[in-house]
Amino acid sequence: MRSVCVCDMLACLLVVILKCCLVGSEVVTCSGIVPMVYRNDKISITDFGGVGDGRRLNTKAFNEAIYRIQHLRRRGGTLLYIPPGVYLTEAFNLTSRMTLYLAKGAVIKATQNTANWPLIAPLPSYGRGRERPGGRYMSFIHGEGLHDVIITGENGTIDGQGGVWWNMWRQRTLQFTRPNLVELKDSRNIIISNVIFKNSPFWNIHPVYCSYVVIRYVTILAPHDSPNTDGIDPDSSSHVCIEDSYISTGDDLVAVKSGWDEYGIAYGRPSNGITIRRITGSSPFAGIAVGSETSGGVYNVLVEHITLKNMGVGIHLKTNIGRGGVVRNISVSDVYMVNVRKGIKIAGDVGDHPDGNYNPNALPVLKHVRITNVRGRKVQQAGLIQGLKNSPFTDICLSNINLHVTTGSKYTPWKCSDVSGGAIEVRPPPCSDLIGTKGTCSHHF
Known part of the structure; x- marks a missing residue:
């Protein structure tokens, strides 16, 4: 396992360098909203059998690594290091007090097997899936009821391989609403930085019912003809800062x-x-x-x-x-x-309705x-x-x-x-x- 004792410090250094490269010396940032946390405890996905060959499925490795973080509860939390390589996996859940750290050249890639994709309940503020009635497919990287979560690294990539989902949307064969790339629900103290997000099936980054969220120095990419691939959608959330990022998507x-x-x-x-x-x-x-x-x-x-x-x-x-x-x-x-x-x-005439039960007098x-x-x-x-x-x-x-x-x-x-x-x-x-x-x-x- 490559040593990762300096990983969080490297992330902080990258933040300082990028900040200094901006025009002007009085650049205001949101870094103080959620402080970057140094994790003394560090593990690698390879410690749990993860293989970055782009072919073997790493779902078990991710689940076991995150289970260890959740239940061992090391003081100060744990950093999960993803070394260079392409790690194919099904959707998985994060846990509190963890850092998901992608090294340079690391890719976490979603499987294109949609048949086994987990389903979750619709958001209560939507009443149904955003695209289809009923539930919705869980986001590729998901978290609910969490605190102190960091997704960062050396500009590694999270790739949703959304093409199969976009085709289902175009062909009208979707049974449920497509998955977001990353969704954090009912969570607080979140940092997402220095990561490339690519080819999301639906919305890319969706903090919903969250507070104290910083998203900075990210790159979000999807073809301009990809349907509903919003970049960042803060939703019923407070104290959110989005800054210093490049986004090119289909919505x-x-x-x-x-x-x-x-x-x-x-x-x-x-x-x-x-x-x-x-x-x-x-x-x-x-x-x-x-x-x-x-x-x-x-x-x-x-x-x-x-x-x-x-x-x-x-x-x-x-x-x-x-x-x-x-x-x-x-x-x-x-x-x-x-x-x-x-x-x-x-x-005031934009957007559709979830069903026919909306109140036309609710202006x-x-x-x-x-x-x-x-x-x-x-x-x-x-x-x-x-x-x-x-x-x-x-x-x-x-x-x-x-x-x-x-x-x-x-x-x-x-x-x-x-x-x-x-x-x-x-x-x-x-x-x-x-x-x-x-x-x-x-x-x-």
Whole structure:
């Protein structure tokens, strides 16, 4: 077994190096939210018969190693080291007070045998699987009710081999909702860093009902035609920091969620205290999104220093009739985008429903949104803001926005309805609902 006594220290060193490489000396980070923990106890997957030849199944080795961590309960927790090699395995569960550490050249690869994939109950805030009624397939790497969990390393890879799942979705042969790549549920004090996530069957990283989560220095990759491969989806979670990462997928890069229609309303757990900064990426869908599942409410979201290329929508706040929930205090600043279909979209008619039992009178409320310092080139349409007739979007404030459109005319007009707020130095000029009312935004800027 290769010595791993310096593995956690190496992870910390990589964090320091990457931080220093960022422009400017006053870079704010979220490192203090969840401290990196040094593990005195270290084991290797090879100690439990793990073989990284890409062919032999390592499910037994992972289960036995994690069982040892869970039941031996060494002081300070345990680091599970994955040496270089390709470790094929079925889905497995993590445990508390553990570090999953992937060395450079290490790959944890999901089996493509979907017939034996474990099923779990639907999330209570969704009431059913997100794609299909009933339960859902367990995420490839899963955890529930955990604390003090770290997934890190030297940029090793977690590969979901999602192609077989994407084909089932396209062919309409799915029996249950596809598995996420990593899901942590009802958990706290989580760090995910310095790992490559690749080809997720469904959403990539899904912290749900979690608190104190840091996701940084990750790379998330999936083909642009892969269905619903969201990058990072904090869901009914609080005190979450997502920063310094590259994401290129087939759906939203980062999407803040909080439950689906009547189920999310009943569960009543919001997402709040979410920080998203220094994200770079591309996708045919949204760069940074809130929604469309917002039934538990979303508030106090800070987004800053985002770079987007080849996008469907740059910034997308989205909800729907039947959602209920309040979306408020959303601050977005310092965004650069190029080759984007729509720069800014805020809409109340997006997303489907779990069933026909949603309440059409459960109207979402969206207010107190600040978007400032946005630049864009090759933008087909600068903005679209469509509130709901019986629940208009209020206090939507835009400042210092310059989106160069690609049409022959000088300006492509914004489209707006059922919205109020203001605008300061916005080009192309926004719709009349916002023009000339900058006084309503003065307290924001």
